[in-house]
Amino acid sequence: MEEKPISQQESLLLIQQMIQTAKKEQKDDGKAWIVWGWMLFISSVLTIANLHFKWFSTYFFWNLFGIATILIFIYETINVFISKRIRVRTYTKDLFERLNAGFFISLMFIIVAINTGVPPTKGFALLISLYAFWILIYGSALNFKPSVVGAYITWVFGIAALFVKTFELVMVMHALGVLFGYIIPGHIAYKEFRKLHRKEKAEIV
Numbered sequence: 001m002e003e004k005p006i007s008q009q010e011s012l013l014l015i016q017q018m019i020q021t022a023k024k025e026q027k028d029d030g031k032a033w034i035v036w037g038w039m040l041f042i043s044s045v046l047t048i049a050n051l052h053f054k055w056f057s058t059y060f061f062w063n064l065f066g067i068a069t070i071l072i073f074i075y076e077t078i079n080v081f082i083s084k085r086i087r088v089r090t091y092t093k094d095l096f097e098r099l100n101a102g103f104f105i106s107l108m109f110i111i112v113a114i115n116t117g118v119p120p121t122k123g124f125a126l127l128i129s130l131y132a133f134w135i136l137i138y139g140s141a142l143n144f145k146p147s148v149v150g151a152y153i154t155w156v157f158g159i160a161a162l163f164v165k166t167f168e169l170v171m172v173m174h175a176l177g178v179l180f181g182y183i184i185p186g187h188i189a190y191k192e193f194r195k196l197h198r199k200e201k202a203e204i205v
Contacts, residue, residue: 013042030189037182039065044175049195051168056169067110073104095141103134120191121161128158128177146185154181 046061107130114123134153139147157177161170 029193030035030186030191033182033186036189037178037186039068040178041183044171048168048171048175051171066129096138099134099137103130106130121164121167124170124174125158125161128154128161128174130171131177131181132158139185144185144189146188147181150181150185153177 016096027037043061043065047058050056050061051058084181107127110118110123110126110130113126114120132151135147135154136151139145139151157173157180161173161177164170
């Protein structure tokens with residue numbers, strides 16, 4: 001079958017869609033960082049409180065976090081399949097999708113390792129290091145300095161977590177790493193995204 005040539009107007013529309021997609025990719029709205037960061041932070045803080053007050057088993061809140069993560073993952077997967085919007089494929093989008101896949105495979109690997117013999121104190125230190133690596137790649141790809149700086153700060157807490165003796169202190173390191181790696185850069189990204197969005201709307205008007 002011969003491919004139907006597209007008109008000049010259709011070509012311009014396609015180019016505009018690609019430009020808009022690229023702009024959105026280069027300006028992450030930070031929402032995913034904020035949600036993921038606060039989920040991790042709250043799980044850490046509640047675990048610290050639970051160690052003192054003995055409400056539930058030690059890893060109760062991390063089990064809840066795991067269930068919530070699985071539900072979110074299922075929702076996002078279903079949403080991708082049922083969405084009928086035409087998505088413009090770009091190198092950046094493909095890179096991030098592969099990065100996300102690699103991150104979650106590595107995340108599951110460490111979680112399984114913790115449940116099969118690796119001490120939780122060391123396991124969570126490895127998780128912090130994994131967060132830092134993920135944040136660094138994203139920050140570098142999007143040229144977003146707060147994430148790059150946050151990644152190195154997160155690594156500092158990950159290294160510190162290797163040398164602390166108690167699970168409570170590891171949770172403190174984990175919470176601080178998440179705060180500087182995910183939450184603060186996420187809110188900065190969201191603020192900048194909103195500012196850019198308002199500017200674009202003003203230019204259109």
